[in-house]
Amino acid sequence: MTTAPVVIVGASMGGLRTAEALRRAGYSGPITIIGDEVHAPYNRPPLSKEVLSTEVTHEAVAFPARAATADVEWMLGRRVVSANLEAHTVTTADGAVVPYRALVVATGLRPRRLPVPPLAGRHAVRTLDDAMALRTELIPGARVVVVGSGFIGCEVAATAMKLGCAVTIVSPSAEPLIRPLGRMLGAELRRRHEASGIAFRMGRTVAALEGGSVLTGVVLDDGTSLDADVVIEALGSEANTEWLDGSGLDVSDGVLVDDAMRAIGADNTVRDDVFAVGDVARFPNRMFDAEPRRIEHWNIPTDTGKRAGAVLAAQLAGTADEPVSQSFTPMPAFWSIQLNVDLQAYGLPGLADSERVLEGDLAGDVIIGYYRRETLVGVVGLGMKAALVPYRRQIAGD
Amino acid sequence: MIKIQVDMDTCQHYGQCVFEAPKIFHLNDDDKLEYLAEVDDDERGNVEAAVDVCPMQAIRIVE
Ligand SMILES: Cc1cc2nc3c(=O)[nH]c(=O)nc-3n(C[C@H](O)[C@H](O)[C@H](O)COP(=O)(O)OP(=O)(O)OC[C@H]3O[C@@H](n4cnc5c(N)ncnc54)[C@H](O)[C@@H]3O)c2cc1C
Ligand code: SF4
Numbered sequence: 110m111t112t113a114p115v116v117i118v119g120a121s122m123g124g125l126r127t128a129e130a131l132r133r134a135g136y137s138g139p140i141t142i143i144g145d146e147v148h149a150p151y152n153r154p155p156l157s158k159e160v161l162s163t164e165v166t167h168e169a170v171a172f173p174a175r176a177a178t179a180d181v182e183w184m185l186g187r188r189v190v191s192a193n194l195e196a197h198t199v200t201t202a203d204g205a206v207v208p209y210r211a212l213v214v215a216t217g218l219r220p221r222r223l224p225v226p227p228l229a230g231r232h233a234v235r236t237l238d239d240a241m242a243l244r245t246e247l248i249p250g251a252r253v254v255v256v257g258s259g260f261i262g263c264e265v266a267a268t269a270m271k272l273g274c275a276v277t278i279v280s281p282s283a284e285p286l287i288r289p290l291g292r293m294l295g296a297e298l299r300r301r302h303e304a305s306g307i308a309f310r311m312g313r314t315v316a317a318l319e320g321g322s323v324l325t326g327v328v329l330d331d332g333t334s335l336d337a338d339v340v341i342e343a344l345g346s347e348a349n350t351e352w353l354d355g356s357g358l359d360v361s362d363g364v365l366v367d368d369a370m371r372a373i374g375a376d377n378t379v380r381d382d383v384f385a386v387g388d389v390a391r392f393p394n395r396m397f398d399a400e401p402r403r404i405e406h407w408n409i410p411t412d413t414g415k416r417a418g419a420v421l422a423a424q425l426a427g428t429a430d431e432p433v434s435q436s437f438t439p440m441p442a443f444w445s446i447q448l449n450v451d452l453q454a455y456g457l458p459g460l461a462d463s464e465r466v467l468e469g470d471l472a473g474d475v476i477i478g479y480y481r482r483e484t485l486v487g488v489v490g491l492g493m494k495a496a497l498v499p500y501r502r503q504i505a506g507d
Numbered sequence: 508m509i510k511i512q513v514d515m516d517t518c519q520h521y522g523q524c525v526f527e528a529p530k531i532f533h534l535n536d537d538d539k540l541e542y543l544a545e546v547d548d549d550e551r552g553n554v555e556a557a558v559d560v561c562p563m564q565a566i567r568i569v570e
Binding site: 126152154170172173175407408411442444446451453492493494495498 | 519520521522523525534536538555558559560562564567
């Protein structure tokens with residue numbers, strides 16, 4: 110009997126890095142990656158930034174393929190609809206039952222959408238296909254309403270501005286990016302974006318969209334309405350875990366795992382044959398505390414994929430104790446480019462109870478420190494890249 | 508030898524590569540990236556790690 114493959118569900122950065130790490134750690138058995146997108150893994154951040162402002166192609170964003178993973182079996186354009194953890198199988202929408210030796214969940218997130226009927230002119234940005242569809246409508250003079258003022262909302266608004274659109278951001282928050290970056294920096298970013306011509310309707314939600322089959326306007330909860338050709342829904346995300354409902358895993362907010370990326374069942378037992386990586390994984394990071402969290406930053410799929418690959422390869426070789434006993438405390442790192450704003454951050458500023466300017470000044474290049482009970486938990490820089498490095502070390506505790 | 512190429516039009520000088528491979532990449536006093544264009548084969552692991560963490564995907568290993 111041939112051995113069943115390691116099956117990775119989700120063909121994006123987290124899945125790819127896990128496969129590469131399995132090979133690097135010496136696992137030479139079969140690997141199958143199943144993904145519902147038709148494209149081989151690609152990099153998402155440019156989809157709201159530089160690529161969206163030029164030409165959106167797979168070539169422009171694809172991750173380079175490596176020799177070590179040349180023998181991975183790809184099942185692209187196939188969606189997994191269920192998993193049977195007792196039988197060790199997953200089932201695709203077209204009815205294929207795929208047996209696995211170990212399962213890696215790398216299904217990421219999808220955008221939360223407005224609860225309104227379909228209409229031409231409605232967009233969200235998560236996938237290459239999303240970005241391609243949006244790109245054709247971001248023409249000079251187009252009236253664009255961005256709903257939501259998180260990173261993706263602010264970035265897409267900035268890119269639409271650059272492309273000559275008339276842009277309004279509508280958001281229930283008091284300031285843009287208030288949850289990840291705090292009120293002080295949020296207010297400053299709003300000031301900079303207003304100076305660039307972006308309009309803000311803060312503290313407002315969308316009550317309805319107007320138009321027969323094609324969007325013509327957006328009605329807000331105060332009864333006012335905005336003329337619109339395009340609405341971009343950037344209201345945050347939901348974890349792609351429906352296919353694991355009823356499987357016995359804790360999927361209340363992504364997939365709960367330990368710091369070796371091994372899934373934890375609803376009965377609190379650690380499974381050694383199911384792992385989760387990337388945006389969908391909720392894991393504890395002792396750099397901060399013992400609380401498991403999902404971290405939606407770009408470096409996390411790579412860090413957690415490498416971790417899962419190393420632990421799983423060792424386990425299949427019967428030597429799991431060694432990597433598991435090592436601590437895993439990846440530094441969250443993120444960046445954002447929005448018109449003339451070039452932001453870089455480390456740690457989890459969102460955990461802070463206070464914030465203060467550490468260097469520079471808020472109206473120009475600046476470094477802001479984020480503290481929880483007087484311990485530095487996050488740092489954000491506008492410019493001043495090299496000066497951020499010592500603060501990164503301070504957060505890591507080295 | 509491994510040849511490294513960084514697309515300087517794409518690089519935003521974030522310095523993530525510096526953490527993975529400090530012997531190869533560094534940020535100078537003007538916050539600009541500098542790097543060794545050729546390194547020994549035994550650095551491959553470090554170079555690949557730097558490629559992985561570059562947010563702009565600006566680093567290429569020229570085979
Ligand atoms: C527009 C955009 C801009 C971003 N910009 C930044 C940034 O500037 N900085 C930053 O730090 N982070 C940024 N991010 C976040 C970063 O891209 C994510 O953290 C990263 O893509 C997560 O990778 P992942 O592999 O965990 O999940 P994903 O990339 O979401 O991959 C999951 C894959 O699984 C597939 N899938 C889902 N369900 C199934 C199923 N049932 N069966 C088969 N396949 C399935 C999905 O289609 C998808 O291809 C951005 C994200 C987006 C969308
Ligand atoms: S990580 Fe990439 S973008 Fe950052 S300095 Fe290195 S090459 Fe440039």
